[in-house]
Structures are given as C-alpha cells and as structure tokens.
Amino acid sequence: MRGICLVLLLLASAVGHAQTCTFPEATGRFAALLQSEGLEGGALLVGDRQGIVYENYLGTYTPATWVPVASATKLLSAVRLVQLADQGALGLDVPVSSYLPAFSGEKGTMTVRQMFSHTAGYGDDLLAPVVNNDSITLAQAVEQIACCRPLNAGYTVGGQFSYGGVSMHVAGRVAEVRGGGDWQARWISELGEPLGISSIDWQGLGPTLNYRIAGGARSTLRDYGRVLHLLANDGRSNNRRLLSLGGVRQFRQDNVGNLPVAYAPPNAVPPVRYGLGSWMIGERPPGEAPLIHSLGMFGFMPWVDLEKHRFGVFMIRGDAGVNDRAWPVYQQMLTDIGTAFDQGCSPVEWFDEIFGAGEFE
Helix, strand or coil: CHHHHHHHHHHHCCCCCCCCCCCHHHHHHHHHHHHHHCCCEEEEEEEECCEEEEEEEEECCCCCCCEECHHHHHHHHHHHHHHHHHCCCCCCCCEHHHCCCCCCHHHHHCEHHHHCCCCCCCCCCCCCCCCCCCCCEHHHHHHHHHHHCCCCCCCCCCCCEECCCHHHHHHHHHHHHHHCCCHHHHHHHHHHCCCCCCCCECCCCCCCECCCCCCCCEECHHHHHHHHHHHHCCCEECCEECCCHHHHHHHHECCCCCCCEEECCCCCCCCCCECCCCEEECCCCCCECCEEECCCCCCCEEEEECCCCEEEEEECCCCCCHHHHHHHHHHHHHHHHHHHHHCCCCCCHHHHHHHCCCCCC
16 A cells, blocks of 8 residues: 555665664554454554654555544643643642632532543543534633532532533633633643644534534644654654643643543543543553553554653554444553663654654753
8 A cells, every 4th residue: 555655665764773663563553453344444653752663554544634523622632721731821729710710619629620620520521512512712612601500419529530521521621721822722732732633623523613622623644743743752752842841741640530430431441540631551650550541432642651761653543332342352462562762763764854842951
C-alpha cells in the first residue's frame, strides 16, 4: 500500500540512527483488527520525546484522513485547562462558583479537577440533550446546567466516580470565561497554532457552537500526535514551552483513589484510575500512573507513557462501541510496542524538525 511504502522509504533514509522500529507485532494485530471489524483503513503513530519513531497508514487512510475522536477529545480539552492553570487564569481546585456565580449550593462547590475526573456529581450522561443541542452555544448550554440540571440522584460532589460529559461541559465554559473567549478559537490560538496543528477543532460531530468538550473534536493522526509529544516531552514541543513541568505532572496523578465507581464504560480496567481527561494504567509511585490514554467510542486511542517519554495513536473510525472490542487488542499492542522500545528504537530523522524536541527544562 502507498502508506506502507512511504514509511519504508522514510525509514530507509534515516541515516545516522543505529536502529529504527517497525513494530511488526503491533502492526499485525492492528491490521487483523481492521479486517475483523470490516474497516476501510486505519493508521498508527508511535514516538518519543525526540520525534516520530513509526508512522503507518493502512487501507484508505492517508496523512490527510480526518476523523472524529469522540472521548479522545477529553485529553485535548484537559491540556487547555492545565495550560490555563499554569498561567494562573484558573485553579484546578477552586469552586466553580468563583468563576460561574450561577452555580450555587452543592453544585457550586465543584472544581475543575473534579469536573475533569468524573467525580463532580454528574455522570452517565454522554447523550445529555443539553450537551448535544447544536442550536445553542456552550455558554447557553452551561446556563441551562446551572439553573436546571441537578446533580445525579444520590450523587455528591467528590463522592463517586461516574463517567460522563456534563461536568466537562461546565469546565469548558470556565475556560472561556477565564481564558479570553470562545473555547475552540482559544484552543486553536493557544495550543493548535504554536504546535503547528491545522486539523483539530470541535466540529467532529457536525457544525456547532455548543462545543462538546468531552467528545466533539476531530483530528488527523499527526496533529493529535503533536499534542501527545507536548506531554511526552515535559510540556515542550515545536520549540515552544506550552505547559510547565508541574502541569504535565498533573496528568499522572490519580483523582479517583478509593471513591466508589457509580458508572464506568465496559473497557475501564479495574481498579478505576483517572487523572485529567484520561485513564491511567499502572501505578508507580502510589497515587500516580506512568501511562495514560483517552480511548474514544469510535476506536481512536491516544496514549502517553509519561515515565518513559513515549506516545502513540491508534487511529480507526468504527461504529459506536468498537472501542470495547478493540481495547483487548490495544492492550496487547501497547505491550508489543513497549518491548520493541526496550530493545532499542531511534526516531525517524525527517520528523525531528517538525516536532522539535527543544530544551529539556
């Protein structure tokens, strides 16, 4: 295929590196998944803090393929919120009533950290009409949540984990109020443009101004990879520092702990651990996790190993629920990739200039 030939040519031209990785085991599993699901294509990207190690397009997918990423949106959104926290524009542990006075009572005590770790008292609400109403703006949607949508019955702020999208919608509005305007426009100007990203926006499920903070983004393979490189490279990418070291550290801190799990999707790996907009795998040291991921409903899966400074994207667009079927395959692929890395991989030289590892501060 054209994509495979391109990658082989690029790998062959990477003079000066002792070894590159082609990840045949992971690629084979991925190709088998595409066939079993009857998908027309897919793509893989793997990198480290220096750049891209491996990129492969299968079937009809090309570097221009642009797909909705569903819940992989959560990690993209979390990066913007942490950036604002770095800048002092908001506090991750400040009650929402300090920023949005329309939230009062117990609802007013929710924090951005709780809203982005599914512990704010909402949940099991990804299909909530207020989140999916394309005739209103994000600001109008959050006004409706403030006035008219109580916490889930039996839930308390900070009292349980329940996966959903309503609370993240509220956090997105906090970012608009504290971050200088429209969610999508500010994400693009403050993260997308500095990273050289041209494809990421919040129109993945159709034109809207009611940006689905938890599930509405779309992206190409490489552009999502640029965001992951920012995390894997300690907050710096494209020769720009966009997150502090402390900000990046936020992504490996578990915000669930021993809270009861009221609702989690079938692919959640027990015990449930969740940071900011991302699931966590492993625990080292206690209360932290080295590997995070943000698997989306249509099968798009970004991941970052924050300890070993590696990252990757498994890119497909399947039906709703393909994520549950793909998850066991993705787990095996992560193991395959880790083993290959440990045996020695080097970045593909041609991509270094695009990502720009820069200084390690």
